[in-house]
Amino acid sequence: MKNWRNHLGLLVPLLVVAGMVLWPVATGNLSNRENSFTILKAIALASSLNILLGYTGYVSFGHIVFYGFGGYVGLYFVNEQGWSIWAGILVGGISSGLLAFLLGKAILRLRGAYFALATIGINEAMKAFVNNFDLFGGPIGMTLNFSVYRAYGGAAEALRLSFYIMAGLTFAALILSHLVRTSKFGLGLQAIRENEDAAEVMGVVAPDAKTWAYVLSAIIPGMVGVLFFFKNGNVEPHVAFPLHASIELLVMVMLGGQGTVLGPIIGAFAYQGMRGFLVTSPIFKDIQLSVSGVVLLLIVLFIPAGAIGWLRQRIPSLRRVLA
Amino acid sequence: MQQLSLLLASLPDGILLGFVYGLAAMGLTLIWGVMNVINLSHGPIIALGMFGTFFLFIRMGINPYIGLIPVAGLGLLIGIVIYFVAVHRVINAPHLSSLLATFSVNMIIIGLGTAAFTTSPYNVDFNMGSFRLxxxxxLGTRLIAALIAVLFTGGLYLFLYKTRPGRYIRAVTNNRAAAELMGVPSTRILALSFGLGTMLAAVSGALIATFFPFNILSGGSYELKSFVIGVLGGLGNPIGALLGGLILGVLEGIIPAFLETSWVPVIEFALFVVILLVRPKGLFGAK
Amino acid sequence: MTVLLSVQGVTKRFGGLQALTHVTFDLPEGQILGLIGPNGAGKTTLFNAINGIYPPEEGRIIFREKDVTTAKTYDHARMGMARTHQIVQPLNDLTVRENVMVGACFGRENQSLGHATDTAAEVLNFVELAARSDQLAGSLNVAQKKRLEMARALAARPYLLLLDEVLAGLNSSEIGNMVEMVKSIRERGITIIMIEHVMKAVMSVSDRIIVLDYGEQIAEGTPEEISNNEKVIEAYLGDPKLAEKLLREQED
Incomplete structure (x- = not known):
């Protein structure tokens, strides 16, 4: 009974995402599936970032580097070495996790804005490096051999499969986020977020805990990168490491509420929904970026805890459900 | 031997550009020093400075160097407005808030700028002759731009050290709480500092426009350069920024003699991260 | 009597400032050691050296027969050293219970979450904060935050407890409560070092007292010996308010 209640917080997130997956399946509509894919991808990435940002309190402005790097490595093995997409996704996740481990040892010593700046530098350095790296196709990037799709029953089937893998990765991201949040490890991370020095005095081994949080927040983005470039059929440096995408992820986490499992989901929904509306709206289409900017500014200034944080503050009885 | 002559050819240009980059970075680092805010609307302000030169010169026929005066004035004004609209409320909030607040200003400017100017390249056809060294x-334009950058640095130095608002800015930089206790009007000083920071960004943009083509997104790469320079010179140290700019300019002049130009950003950003780790106060700051 | 903590010739400088000079003492298990001295005497610096926040330049710190001089502060915590802060450091956005659970989970016993929940309940009961378990720590008042600091430290099940001015800012009935609490903690077998400015309290609970002045250990002894020590009275004359207190309390 007690255990069941501990996991209540995961229920709403799982239901929301299950609805998201079933929607295109039920309607059988391909463009719904594309939209759903985009939102699931945003949820998976934002939830991963939330482990570092929301639970640990470190602001990464270059989190997309793990998506790009893992994606490149995975696609290279799928495309050039003939590995299956499954093996490619696995190697993409592992290599991003490894990168995070090495980077984390170095840059997690930095605090506050210095850490944020370092993550920007790393993303830009990586982008510039891949641009020069011939094995990954340099500035041209890599294009998937069409024959690769044949193993999965042709392009259409491969895209369908990609959608289900995306759904699986999103569920994995949510479960990981929930497990971290409700674990002892997660309690240590939250202590670091609130006051790193006090946490260390209480025995939290902050350097290790931060590094593992960084690693956990990097693995799923690496896997999503492989899947997305596989589905897209190609990858280029500026598509793999867009700085603005890192910031969009921050916005999503912030919109929904940092440090909660549900927050990044709501944030991803709201952000993608708003963008979808603005891009197609005849009035706002030309200045959609500005309108997004105004909305973001209003949220940062007036509800910095995000939607879920705001609800939790107003209605404490919802705390257990809106974890 | 061939490398050496290549080096000699590209080095002076790098140095001159370095001063202008340094001016842009000075704006970023001034704001950081005074209020611990990384201004992510820095790039678009640089771009607005570029368009300032474009409109004043191409549309109104005003000499770009005279045009610096209205550009600087508008830059100051925009900065003060941004401060009160977006920054003031989050000045004591966690870093994420001020980062996202200034980033939303970035989005607003880029969005409006794209609607107004599209993203196709603009060019200010302005020639100040050239000479051989x-x-x-x-190019004359680059030499003059570098001189103006140095002039502005000197002006900023005099302002910070010889005037009352300048002293207030330094006091707030040093310790805002103490400065407030001493009766420094901190809100006005913070707004003024933000305005000065954006003014320097706009002026550097206006100068860059006299020799490089640009569009509304061009500020982004100079913003990133400003980060690198700011860290080289020590975040919060405006004078260090000029030296940081010089170092970056020299690097950009030297590296292509040994490696392909596309390696320049790899080295720049790797250096940036290393300096952050090893000497977060900058190359010239106390350790 | 076993020595729990041995501080041997500890010296610490900050730039040109000599913060601690050859501080040396042994602390037997089960005692309460009072650490007094004028403001800026180096008391908190000594705590920071003992629990690994600023390792000393010279000297050694032996805790439970292990040299911990250069160990990290979290290592000290895991070995059984816990402390409270002079300026309270609550984890504001976590609940009172979660704050205490952090102490239990990462302290000496390295407890599991489930075990830590029970420990938190017990310790919060002891410090009389049980009713506020589900409240956010940031919403407590100062006296409550002090007790939360105490609860977090106790939840770690430490051998040694460093108390940094737990009485400062409390009114006289709160001081009385806290003194009783300190005494009953000692009865649980926990050794305590306490930094304190409230002389009456520190004189009444301490087994021994060390006096620091400008980073130097100017006296050591029982409370009676200390209150009659000329050097101590002289040192406190630099801090007239405290000197007056000390003298007045002696007359009581």
Missing amino acids: GSTTI
């Missing part, structure tokens, strides 16, 4: 040709 040994085997290299130096």
Whole structure:
């Protein structure tokens, strides 16, 4: 009974995402599936970032580097070495996790804005490096051999499969986020977020805990990168490491509420929904970026805890459900 | 031997550009020093400075160097407005808030700018002649831009050290709480500092426009350069920024003699991260 | 009597400032050691050296027969050293219970979450904060935050407890409560070092007292010996308010 209640917080997130997956399946509509894919991808990435940002309190402005790097490595093995997409996704996740481990040892010593700046530098350095790296196709990037799709029953089937893998990765991201949040490890991370020095005095081994949080927040983005470039059929440096995408992820986490499992989901929904509306709206289409900017500014200034944080503050009885 | 002559050819240009980059970075680092805010709307302000030169010169026929005066004035004004609209409320909030607040200003400017100017390239066809220095040709516009950058740095130095608002800015930089206790009007000083920071960004943009083509997104790469320079010179140290700019300019002049140009950003950003780790106060700051 | 903590010739400088000079003492298990001295005497610096926040330049710190001089502060915590802060450091956005659970989970016993929940309940009961378990720590008042600091430290099940001015800012009935609490903690077998400015309290609970002045250990002894020590009275004359207190309390 007690255990069941501990996991209540995961229920709403799982239901929301299950609805998201079933929607295109039920309607059988391909463009719904594309939209759903985009939102699931945003949820998976934002939830991963939330482990570092929301639970640990470190602001990464270059989190997309793990998506790009893992994606490149995975696609290279799928495309050039003939590995299956499954093996490619696995190697993409592992290599991003490894990168995070090495980077984390170095840059997690930095605090506050210095850490944020370092993550920007790393993303830009990586982008510039891949641009020069011939094995990954340099500035041209890599294009998937069409024959690769044949193993999965042709392009259409491969895209369908990609959608289900995306759904699986999103569920994995949510479960990981929930497990971290409700674990002892997660309690240590939250202590670091609130006051790193006090946490260390209480025995939290902050350097290790931060590094593992960084690693956990990097693995799923690496896997999503492989899947997305596989589905897209190609990858280029500026598509793999867009700085603005890192910031969009921050916005999503912030919109929904940092440090909660549900927050990044709501944030991803709201952000993608708003963008979808603005891009197609005849009035706002030309200045959609500005309108997004105004909305973001209003949220940062007036509800910095995000939607879920705001609800939790107003209605404490919802705390257990809106974890 | 061939490398050496290549080096000699590209070095002076790098140095001159370095001063202008330094001016842009000075704006970023001034704001950081005074209020611990990384201004992510820095790039678009640089771009607005570029368009300032474009409109004043191409549309109104005003000499770009005279045009710096209205550009600087508008830059100051925009900065003060941004401060009160977006920054003031989050000045004591966690870093994420001020980062996202200034980033939303970035989005607003880029969105409006794209609607108004599209993203196609603009060019200010302005020529100040050129002269030869040994085997290299130096463009007059770049030499003058570098001189103006140095002039502005000197002006900023005098302002910070010789005037009352300047002293207030330094006091707030040093310790805002103490400065407030001493009766420094901190809100006004913070707004003024933000305005000065954006003014320097706009002026550097206006100067860059006299020799490089640009569009509304061009500020982004100079914003990133400003980060690198700011860290080289020590975040919060405006004078260090000029030296940081010089170092970056020299690097950009030297590296292509040994490696392909596309390696320049790899080295720049790797250096940036290393300096952050090893000497977060900058190359010239106390350790 | 076993020595729990041995501080041997500890010296610490900050730039040109000599913060601690050859501080040396042994602390037997089960005692309460009072650490007094004028403001800026180096008391908190000594705590920071003992629990690994600023390792000393010279000297050694032996805790439970292990040299911990250069160990990290979290290592000290895991070995059984816990402390409270002079300026309270609550984890504001976590609940009172979660704050205490952090102490239990990462302290000496390295407890599991489930075990830590029970420990938190017990310790919060002891410090009389049980009713506020589900409240956010940031919403407590100062006296409550002090007790939360105490609860977090106790939840770690430490051998040694460093108390940094737990009485400062409390009114006289709160001081009385806290003194009783300190005494009953000692009865649980926990050794305590306490930094304190409230002389009456520190004189009444301490087994021994060390006096620091400008980073130097100017006296050591029982409370009676200390209150009659000329050097101590002289040192406190630099801090007239405290000197007056000390003298007045002696007359009581």
